[in-house]
Amino acid sequence: MQLFRLTAHELHDLLVKKEISAEELNLAVFDRVEAVDDKVKAYVTLTKERALEQARSVDRQIHSGEKISPLAGIPVAVKDNICTDGILTTACSKMLANFVPPYSATVVKRLDGAGATMVGKANLDEFAMGSSTENSAFFVTHNPWDTERVPGGSSGGSAAAVAAGEAICSLGSDTGGSIRLPASFCGVVGLKPTYGAVSRYGLIAFASSLDQIGPFSKDVTDCAMMLKVISGHDPLDSTSAKYSVPDYTGFLRNDVRGLKIGVPQEYIAEGINPAVREVIEKALARLEALGAHVEYTTLPHTEYALSTYYLIAPAEASSNLARYDGVRYGFRAQNTDDVIDMFMKTRSEAFGPEVKRRIMLGTYALSAGYYDAYYLKALRVRTLIKQDFDRAFEKYDLLISPVCPTTAFRIGEKTDDPLEMYLSDVCTISINLAGIPGMSIPCGFAQGMPVGLQLMGRHFDEATLLRAAYTFEQNTDYHKAVPEL
Amino acid sequence: MAQYETVIGLEVHIELKTRSKVFCDSTTEFGGDPNTHVCPVCLGLPGTLPVVNKTVVEYAIRAALAINCSIAEFSKFDRKNYYYPDMPKNYQISQYDLPIALGGYLDIELDGDTRRVGITRLHMEEDTGKLVHQGTITTTPFSLVDYNRAGVPLIEIVSEPDMRSPEEARRYLEKLKAIIQYTGVSDCKMEEGSLRCDANISLRPVSSTELGTKTEIKNLNSFRALQRALSYEIERQTKVLGEGGRIVQETRTWDEGKGITLPLRSKEFAHDYRYFPDPDLVPMIIDREWVEDIRSSLPELPDDRRQRYIGEYGLPEYDATILTDTKELADYFEDCVNAYPNPKVVSNWVMGDLTRLLNSGAVDITECSIGPEQLALLLQLMDKGTISGKIAKAVFEEMFATGKDPEVIVRDKGLVQISDEGAIVAIVDEILAGNPKSVEDFRAGKEKALGFLVGQVMKATKGKANPDLVNRLLKEKLQ
Ligand SMILES: [Zn+2]
Numbered sequence: 001m002q003l004f005r006l007t008a009h010e011l012h013d014l015l016v017k018k019e020i021s022a023e024e025l026n027l028a029v030f031d032r033v034e035a036v037d038d039k040v041k042a043y044v045t046l047t048k049e050r051a052l053e054q055a056r057s058v059d060r061q062i063h064s065g066e067k068i069s070p071l072a073g074i075p076v077a078v079k080d081n082i083c084t085d086g087i088l089t090t091a092c093s094k095m096l097a098n099f100v101p102p103y104s105a106t107v108v109k110r111l112d113g114a115g116a117t118m119v120g121k122a123n124l125d126e127f128a129m130g131s132s133t134e135n136s137a138f139f140v141t142h143n144p145w146d147t148e149r150v151p152g153g154s155s156g157g158s159a160a161a162v163a164a165g166e167a168i169c170s171l172g173s174d175t176g177g178s179i180r181l182p183a184s185f186c187g188v189v190g191l192k193p194t195y196g197a198v199s200r201y202g203l204i205a206f207a208s209s210l211d212q213i214g215p216f217s218k219d220v221t222d223c224a225m226m227l228k229v230i231s232g233h234d235p236l237d238s239t240s241a242k243y244s245v246p247d248y249t250g251f252l253r254n255d256v257r258g259l260k261i262g263v264p265q266e267y268i269a270e271g272i273n274p275a276v277r278e279v280i281e282k283a284l285a286r287l288e289a290l291g292a293h294v295e296y297t298t299l300p301h302t303e304y305a306l307s308t309y310y311l312i313a314p315a316e317a318s319s320n321l322a323r324y325d326g327v328r329y330g331f332r333a334q335n336t337d338d339v340i341d342m343f344m345k346t347r348s349e350a351f352g353p354e355v356k357r358r359i360m361l362g363t364y365a366l367s368a369g370y371y372d373a374y375y376l377k378a379l380r381v382r383t384l385i386k387q388d389f390d391r392a393f394e395k396y397d398l399l400i401s402p403v404c405p406t407t408a409f410r411i412g413e414k415t416d417d418p419l420e421m422y423l424s425d426v427c428t429i430s431i432n433l434a435g436i437p438g439m440s441i442p443c444g445f446a447q448g449m450p451v452g453l454q455l456m457g458r459h460f461d462e463a464t465l466l467r468a469a470y471t472f473e474q475n476t477d478y479h480k481a482v483p484e485l
Numbered sequence: 486m487a488q489y490e491t492v493i494g495l496e497v498h499i500e501l502k503t504r505s506k507v508f509c510d511s512t513t514e515f516g517g518d519p520n521t522h523v524c525p526v527c528l529g530l531p532g533t534l535p536v537v538n539k540t541v542v543e544y545a546i547r548a549a550l551a552i553n554c555s556i557a558e559f560s561k562f563d564r565k566n567y568y569y570p571d572m573p574k575n576y577q578i579s580q581y582d583l584p585i586a587l588g589g590y591l592d593i594e595l596d597g598d599t600r601r602v603g604i605t606r607l608h609m610e611e612d613t614g615k616l617v618h619q620g621t622i623t624t625t626p627f628s629l630v631d632y633n634r635a636g637v638p639l640i641e642i643v644s645e646p647d648m649r650s651p652e653e654a655r656r657y658l659e660k661l662k663a664i665i666q667y668t669g670v671s672d673c674k675m676e677e678g679s680l681r682c683d684a685n686i687s688l689r690p691v692s693s694t695e696l697g698t699k700t701e702i703k704n705l706n707s708f709r710a711l712q713r714a715l716s717y718e719i720e721r722q723t724k725v726l727g728e729g730g731r732i733v734q735e736t737r738t739w740d741e742g743k744g745i746t747l748p749l750r751s752k753e754f755a756h757d758y759r760y761f762p763d764p765d766l767v768p769m770i771i772d773r774e775w776v777e778d779i780r781s782s783l784p785e786l787p788d789d790r791r792q793r794y795i796g797e798y799g800l801p802e803y804d805a806t807i808l809t810d811t812k813e814l815a816d817y818f819e820d821c822v823n824a825y826p827n828p829k830v831v832s833n834w835v836m837g838d839l840t841r842l843l844n845s846g847a848v849d850i851t852e853c854s855i856g857p858e859q860l861a862l863l864l865q866l867m868d869k870g871t872i873s874g875k876i877a878k879a880v881f882e883e884m885f886a887t888g889k890d891p892e893v894i895v896r897d898k899g900l901v902q903i904s905d906e907g908a909i910v911a912i913v914d915e916i917l918a919g920n921p922k923s924v925e926d927f928r929a930g931k932e933k934a935l936g937f938l939v940g941q942v943m944k945a946t947k948g949k950a951n952p953d954l955v956n957r958l959l960k961e962k963l964q
Contacts, residue, residue, distance in 0.1 A: 101525075101530065238535070239765065239767060316761075319761070323529045325568065328530075343568055366566070367759060
């Protein structure tokens with residue numbers, strides 16, 4: 001039995017039945033990391049001692065007959081832009097290559113509280129800016145399905161780790177598709193919760209009004225379990241909503257009969273890879289066959305989403321990243337003339353090209369004389385995009401689309417063309433602009449690479465997403481496919 | 486030469502004395518070793534988020550209501566972006582287009598007139614840290630930063646350009662300070678930086694209604710500095726304009742030692758702050774009931790108190806204005822009047838001897854060793870005839886130095902007034918016998934001689950004889 005291949009809920013059963021120990025499970029996962037991470041490069045830091053200590057504590061609980069929570073002892077990877085007390089948290093930037101936070105993100109505390117063990121910190125595009133994990137200052141993560149290809153980004157390490165069996169579940173963050181795109185490319189389940197559902201405290205900010213932490217898992221049940229643990233109001237984050245977190249696993253019913261599903265035609269427009277299109281259409285047909293009403297609809301402002309996103313996200317980023325100046329922590333350039341020189345050299349030397357590009361874009365968008373034409377206008381269009389969704393959700397319980405018009409592309413294929421790279425997010429960014437939940441589930445393969453189906457729901461209606469995803473999963477086998485490494 | 490009118494507006498920053506900072510739990514206490522009153526949030530460490538301290542909003546509303554502002558129904562925080570090492574995030578959380586309060590005023594009294602100065606807005610923001618230079622700023626190879634003040638809550642109060650002279654500006658600032666102190670939201674200590682002032686000043690031809698080009702003056706650390714800097718700037722601008730020159734719009738700093746303003750390098754202040762709404766903080770919807778609760782909890786403010794002193798206590802306007810200038814002084818005065826209900830007498834003592842002693846010892850009224858009840862006791866001793874007015878002054882000084890009760894001092898030093906007629910008669914006889922020349926002079930019609938004889942009796946009794954009694958007895962004996 002390859003423990004690293006199992007899901008969290010399967011492992012939980014084995015732990016409770018004392019057929020395996022948490023320590024054994026964690027050692028199995030670390031063995032797997034040892035065996036394949038040279039090829040995948042999912043992790044920037046491993047935290048084996050911490051994980052084994054956590055695992056032994058779970059074993060003691062089991063031994064003494066205590067009831068353990070569903071994630072107890074389950075090895076989880078954490079994206080390296082999520083702060084971990086006493087453990088390097090780099091955002092995969094040279095700027096923070098030596099940064100050890102004296103606090104943990106709220107989500108990390110919640111996972112710790114649930115007894116989950118932390119395998120390590122997963123690779124990402126520097127400061128979560130990118131769609132391929134090629135922008136990591138350290139190394140590129142490889143797609144476990146084809147190591148010549150990217151895992152998607154920015155949470156590429158988190159997605160690849162789960163796909164490769166180097167973690168059972170993981171945490172990522174999603175600002176414009178950074179969970180859903182790598183989930184789609186790596187053939188795992190990824191959920192971006194409703195904005196405000198999960199605390200951002202301790203998440204190194206990229207674009208504060210769009211960032212949201214969410215889980216990766218091998219199946220929908222694990223996704224619901226992870227979501228339950230990390231969700232809920234946090235007094236340390238004023239944008240986190242005050243709501244009572246439901247038991248998401250309770251919504252996992254194999255039933256979509258009567259569910260009204262809209263398919264925004266703008267998301268399956270020209271430019272979509274025909275093989276991807278075919279997979280998506282087959283998935284829709286399957287849902288229809290299971291009793292859902294599926295029809296095409298429209299989100300008319302979709303064409304403005306990309307430009308809106310690339311004004312708002314960089315504008316916020318330009319301000320969020322201003323704090324990295326070499327004064328207090330992180331990288332500081334040497335041999336500088338004065339403080340201004342130190343600021344400039346520090347930032348010039350330690351930020352990568354994509355981060356600089358976005359800082360410049362955002363600074364420009366907020367500048368006097370341009371603010372109204374760019375940033376303010378973008379905010380207005382954002383409202384229109386939200387209204388598109390509001391209108392659609394008057395009619396539909398759920399919207400469905402591809403996560404990406406293509407499957408995982410080759411490493412290096414798009415690195416010279418930022419605009420081409422930005423187009424990978426064309427189906428995912430509107431969801432962040434609207435603040436609604438979005439999910440990627442495996443729905444087939446195109447030319448041997450996984451394709452993700454994107455499910456979009458009303459604000460705080462993760463329940464319907466999970467139910468539809470669960471039903472699809474119960475009636476297909478795509479989530480069971482594993483890459484050979 | 487053309488006649489110019491001066492136009493002045495003030496921007497005043499006031500630190501709110503909440504227990505914790507505006508967006509985290511760190512203490513706001515003044516001082517402390519460098520970087521000890523900090524936490525990950527106010528240090529702006531990656532991933533941390535601000536959460537607004539509700540008391541800060543309450544205090545800002547409190548201050549705003551006291552200066553007659555309207556409180557916004559919808560308000561938000563914005564980021565003011567610029568790079569400076571004393572700013573942990575390289576942006577300051579402030580308020581831009583939707584401040585917590587708009588459109589107020591306060592009335593200032595100057596030379597018997599009352600003028601109304603408009604207040605444009607009041608907004609909340611966070612304070613920055615401060616740079617500590619080793620050596621001088623030009624020669625030091627490095628600077629140190631202390632973030633203890635970073636994140637301390639501030640309100641900024643911007644006036645309309647309604648002031649026409651340095652005296653008015655000073656009076657405005659004094660009045661603003663008094664009002665804010667009354668509300669209890671700040672100590673307003675200029676010397677500790679909890680009250681800071683920048684001034685905008687321009688000149689225009691007397692007949693003109695358009696505003697001239699203004700300069701902004703910083704580093705005004707006292708009321709005196711404000712008034713002096715503005716007077717200097719009027720002179721300087723008058724000269725430039727008189728010579729046909731143009732005023733450069735710039736920021737200038739007041740050099741207290743040289744008594745001049747100097748331009749700050751314009752590069753340092755050529756900022757485009759790129760304000761935008763802070764996405765980490767949700768906009769505030771200000772509950773009207775809350776505002777009314779705060780309004781009804783406001784204490785009596787200086788203007789009302791002054792009117793009450795004139796109307797109820799019958800004090801002259803001059804007394805009422807000075808006594809209500811700070812809440813502490815007015816509270817002291819009133820506590821004393823409650824124990825000794827003769828407001829004018831109390832006013833004379835408070836504004837006279839007490840103020841003189843406080844000033845000479847540079848002691849704050851709140852630290853005065855003579856409590857208001859003790860002053861009342863002293864005044865009662867005078868009324869009862871236990872001590873004379875002259876002795877009372879000496880006792881008062883002793884009270885100030887030692888903090889002892891007046892009865893104790895009077896008893897220990899044997900200062901009780903001699904009102905026993907028999908005892909005084911004996912002394913009077915003695916003096917008359919010893920000064921035949923003066924007795925003769927008096928009888929010859931020289932009234933002055935009586936004064937001399939009274940003085941001799943007082944001297945013989947070490948000032949303790951009841952002066953009225955001495956006068957009467959002397960006159961009786963001399964007739
Ligand atoms: Zn703090």
